Amino acid sequence: MKRHVAWLCALACAAGAAPSRGQAQTADTLFATGVHAYKNLEFDLAASLLRRDLARRNVAAVPVAERARGLAYLGAAEWFRGRRDSAVVVFRRLVMLDPRYRPDRLIFPPEVTSAFDAVRLQTKTALIVLPGDTAVVLGTTLYRFWIVVSSFQQIDVSLRYEDGAPFRPLYVGPVGDSLDMSWDGLDAAGGPPAVSRMVLRVLSRAPTGELASIVQVPLAVTLVPADTLPWPPGPAASDLLPERADGAAAKRALLGGLLVSSAVLVLPAVVGESDTPSEPRVAVAGTIGLATALGFILHRPGRPLPDNVRANQAQRDAWQQRIASVTAENARRRRDVRLTVRGGEPTTIQPRGP
Amino acid sequence: MKRGLGVLVAALAASSISAQTIRPVANAAVVTARVRSELPAGTEELSGTALRGTGAVAFGRFHLLASYLQGSVQPDGGAGQSRDLAEGTVLLGAVPFKWLTLETGPYARAYSTPGATTQRWVFWELRARAAGAFIGSAVHGYAELWRALTADVNVPEPFDHAEGGEAGMIVRLARSPLEGRLAYRIDHVVLGGGSRTETVDGVIIGIGVAWR
Numbered sequence: 001m002k003r004h005v006a007w008l009c010a011l012a013c014a015a016g017a018a019p020s021r022g023q024a025q026t027a028d029t030l031f032a033t034g035v036h037a038y039k040n041l042e043f044d045l046a047a048s049l050l051r052r053d054l055a056r057r058n059v060a061a062v063p064v065a066e067r068a069r070g071l072a073y074l075g076a077a078e079w080f081r082g083r084r085d086s087a088v089v090v091f092r093r094l095v096m097l098d099p100r101y102r103p104d105r106l107i108f109p110p111e112v113t114s115a116f117d118a119v120r121l122q123t124k125t126a127l128i129v130l131p132g133d134t135a136v137v138l139g140t141t142l143y144r145f146w147i148v149v150s151s152f153q154q155i156d157v158s159l160r161y162e163d164g165a166p167f168r169p170l171y172v173g174p175v176g177d178s179l180d181m182s183w184d185g186l187d188a189a190g191g192p193p194a195v196s197r198m199v200l201r202v203l204s205r206a207p208t209g210e211l212a213s214i215v216q217v218p219l220a221v222t223l224v225p226a227d228t229l230p231w232p233p234g235p236a237a238s239d240l241l242p243e244r245a246d247g248a249a250a251k252r253a254l255l256g257g258l259l260v261s262s263a264v265l266v267l268p269a270v271v272g273e274s275d276t277p278s279e280p281r282v283a284v285a286g287t288i289g290l291a292t293a294l295g296f297i298l299h300r301p302g303r304p305l306p307d308n309v310r311a312n313q314a315q316r317d318a319w320q321q322r323i324a325s326v327t328a329e330n331a332r333r334r335r336d337v338r339l340t341v342r343g344g345e346p347t348t349i350q351p352r353g354p
Numbered sequence: 355m356k357r358g359l360g361v362l363v364a365a366l367a368a369s370s371i372s373a374q375t376i377r378p379v380a381n382a383a384v385v386t387a388r389v390r391s392e393l394p395a396g397t398e399e400l401s402g403t404a405l406r407g408t409g410a411v412a413f414g415r416f417h418l419l420a421s422y423l424q425g426s427v428q429p430d431g432g433a434g435q436s437r438d439l440a441e442g443t444v445l446l447g448a449v450p451f452k453w454l455t456l457e458t459g460p461y462a463r464a465y466s467t468p469g470a471t472t473q474r475w476v477f478w479e480l481r482a483r484a485a486g487a488f489i490g491s492a493v494h495g496y497a498e499l500w501r502a503l504t505a506d507v508n509v510p511e512p513f514d515h516a517e518g519g520e521a522g523m524i525v526r527l528a529r530s531p532l533e534g535r536l537a538y539r540i541d542h543v544v545l546g547g548g549s550r551t552e553t554v555d556g557v558i559i560g561i562g563v564a565w566r
Contacts, residue, residue, distance in 0.1 A: 256486065256495050257495070267521050271542045272517060273540065273553050275553075276555050284537065307441060
């Protein structure tokens with residue numbers, strides 16, 4: 001009688017749900033009704049409703065936690081219906097879905113949790129927990145991820161090309177609960193990856209060595225070369241001093257000497273005296289003329305200017321030092337090639353049927 | 355005129371405040387002096403050597419200069435008495451431009467002959483000197499002209515005018531206050547409407563110390 005009433009209630013609820021409330025609300029109603037039936041010990045009804053709910057949820061790709069709750073209730077309902085094999089299958093699905101899941105011991109009785117634990121211990125699967133989009137410096141910083149297993153098992157963690165060919169093995173060995181893993185962004189030969197897509201694969205093996213499950217996640221990798229510094233500009237022509245004398249100094253010496261010598265020679269005439277002997281004036285003017293000739297030779301056009309040559313060489317040396325430092329910095333930056341890694345949706349492959 | 359001169363002096367003074375470093379200058383020179391006196395009665399020529407000492411203190415664009423020259427000149431040909439020659443100058447100068455110096459002040463000259471009256475010549479001069487380096491920064495050339503504004507002369511002829519000048523070169527050693535000088539100078543005084551002229555010229559060879 002109670003079973004019929006519950007069915008009627010479920011049908012009434014299902015019929016009363018307005019189409020406009022959407023698929024999610026229908027699923028929520030099915031799940032709530034199924035749980036309600038379970039709590040009322042209507043295990044057949046609960047199992048039926050929860051299966052329908054899970055079928056909808058699989059299609060709707062709802063969060064793993066909600067699907068796990070549905071499977072837990074379904075497994076418990078099957079257990080209390082006496083269908084232990086169905087319960088084991090449901091629990092195995094639950095373990096495959098989320099190896100970290102543990103039934104709430106305040107909700108489910110010990111026989112259910114014990115049955116679940118037994119299934120979990122026998123089921124060998126793993127969960128790959130990836131970080132968000134991550135950038136690593138090749139060979140320097142690490143791309144870290146976490147592998148959680150359902151129970152003690154042997155795993156084989158490797159990176160593979162999209163076609164399944166091995167790219168780089170990462171770990172082979174036992175895992176009891178979970179394992180922190182890392183990848184330095186390099187391939188097996190120590191070089192940067194030559195492809196933009198690869199697969200992170202975890203093989204779980206039974207104690208007998210048989211393959212139990214395969215979990216793999218597609219990875220999209222992108223090499224991002226670091227920006228290099230531009231070459232520092234060389235000394236501008238306007239910053240360099242002339243390294244050879246132009247004709248200005250020589251011309252100044254020549255003209256200045258002629259002017260002063262002439263001033264000496266014409267000085268008596270300028271002051272109104274024309275009868276003075278010329279010897280002293282000629283001696284002075286001649287000496288100034290000799291000095292002028294010497295000055296002209298010393299400042300002749302084209303002669304090297306050592307001070308300017310040294311000053312220019314200091315500028316060129318400083319520029320060469322800047323070139324060297326930029327070269328070293330660019331070499332360092334070229335070594336620091338960054339690799340961005342973006343993980344996709346994981347998929348689980350079971351070689352054996354449940 | 356006075357207002358313009360005041361403005362010029364004020365401008366120079368204002369610009370010199372920024373460079374209030376006192377720079378002393380001192381030099382000594384050997385001067386070959388030749389005196390030529392043309393009188394209606396005849397021409398007298400004397401020559402000799404004198405020593406001249408000069409000291410100056412520069413403050414910004416202004417400087418105060420004093421010089422003293424003493425020596426004796428003998429008549430050319432050996433006949434006649436020698437004269438003692440002494441000159442003294444105190445000049446206040448200003449540098450309106452880097453290449454131009456203006457100076458003014460009294461200039462006194464004395465000829466003393468044993469047993470005769472000493473001739474004293476006192477002029478108030480205005481001098482202008484243009485100078486500049488022409489061989490690198492080591493050799494400077496200069497040319498100077500002066501003219502007497504007023505004169506007080508104890509000779510019978512009335513003063514007419516007086517002019518003079520000096521031109522030469524100064525060699526300054528790099529990173530050293532020492533300097534050497536080679537120049538030619540001439541002073542020409544006209545009295546009595548040209549009936550008497552007094553000319554003193556000569557070569558200056560000197561060394562000096564200038565703290566720049």
